[in-house]
Amino acid sequence: MEIAIIAHDGKKADLVQFLEKNKAVLQEEKIRLIATGTTGGKAENSGFKVIKMLSGPLGGDAQIAARVAEGKTQMVFFFKDPLSSHAHEADINMLIRVCDVHNVPLATNEATAQLLLNAIALQS
Numbered sequence: 608m609e610i611a612i613i614a615h616d617g618k619k620a621d622l623v624q625f626l627e628k629n630k631a632v633l634q635e636e637k638i639r640l641i642a643t644g645t646t647g648g649k650a651e652n653s654g655f656k657v658i659k660m661l662s663g664p665l666g667g668d669a670q671i672a673a674r675v676a677e678g679k680t681q682m683v684f685f686f687k688d689p690l691s692s693h694a695h696e697a698d699i700n701m702l703i704r705v706c707d708v709h710n711v712p713l714a715t716n717e718a719t720a721q722l723l724l725n726a727i728a729l730q731s
């Protein structure tokens with residue numbers, strides 16, 4: 608199962624903490640992580656194997672949206688920062704829309720991401 612991880616700058620530390628807390632599940636053989644560029648770099652620094660797309664503002668969200676549309680990515684953890692604005696808001700909204708179009712689970716905050724991951728862990 609391919610899971611995309613993305614975090615805005617104000618949420619990157621929270622995402623890394625979330626990844627570390629859930630290392631056992633996320634490093635299972637059946638899970639492949641992909642990420643926007645900078646987020647992926649942070650995950651790598653914490654010892655995760657991640658396929659990195661472009662940085663979000665340079666098209667990384669759009670690349671992940673394309674993978675969702677193509678059926679390659681089955682789940683998205685997007686730690687959005689609701690307190691800052693982003694030059695690439697159009698791409699962010701596009702990713703959210705594409706997840707809804709294709710009925711792909713999308714968590715936009717940590718609490719929801721944890722619930723989704725718990726569901727995956729139960730399938731093991």
Ligand SMILES: O=C(CO)COP(=O)(O)O
Pocket residue numbers: 613614615616642643644645646647661662663664667668699
């Ligand atoms: O901007 C982002 C999501 O919209 C995240 O991109 P980075 O992981 O490259 O910072």
